[in-house]
Amino acid sequence: MDENKHPRVSVRLCRSDLERIEKIAGRLHVRESEIVRFALRLAFTKLAPLLDLNARGQELIPIFLECGPELTRHFDLDPRTLDAIINDGLETTEKRVDYEDLELIATLHMPVYHPRTRVGAPPKQEAAQLGYSGALQHYLYQKYIEPENRHAVLNYRTSSLRTPL
Structure with a gap:
């Protein structure tokens, strides 16, 4: 050639x-x-950050928030698979993404009624401004990408908004 x-x-x-x-x-x-x-x-x-084989945990969250619905739908990524992609090989827990948050990312591609039945509706004010997936993206960005703003993040695990899975 x-x-x-x-x-x-x-x-x-x-x-x-x-x-x-x-x-x-x-x-x-x-x-x-x-x-x-x-x-x-x-x-x-x-998808460039996925080319860096050393990128793990919180470093990969932006990809799954920006492309999450398309990625999880097209490649049928469930929380276990997301955990293997995002957290595999992490020895420290500070960069690790919580499994519950991976479940939220996996639900971004599902019909609106499904994640709400599993996770509960987001706060009315956030839901009105951002929509359901926007509220989840905002929560995950605040928690993992901008950790200095963690005090402003709604903690889905301790709020009354979350129902047991």
């Missing part, structure tokens, strides 16, 4: 995805292959 040529890759796509690629390429006046490469680069950018 010539050094200047890129290797060809075969990918199975459903008809609706192909139609979307064609429409977007037509609208942008570019080749369809450019749309596919752009989508891959975008996905790689969002």
Whole structure:
């Protein structure tokens, strides 16, 4: 193979995805292959922290909050699998993500009625402003990404909002 040529890759796509690629390429006046490469680069950018095999625990929370519903739905990630991905190999508990919070992340892709029956409704004020998944994302960001604001975080484990699983 010539050094200047890129290797060809075969990918199975459903008809609706192909139609979307064609429409977007037509609208942008570019080749369809450019749309596919752009989508891959975008996905790689969002998932870049997963490339760092040393990233564990709290360091991976932003990925699962930004892409969580899509990731957990597409790859059917349950709390046990999330625990293996996020907490595997962590020796210290300070960077570890609580299993209960992994359950919350796993529920972000479920229909709205399901997580509410398991976790309980978020506070009315937060629910009105953020929606259910937004309230969960806010809670997890405050707890793991911005720990200096932990005193402002609603503790789902001790509040009356959570029902036993």
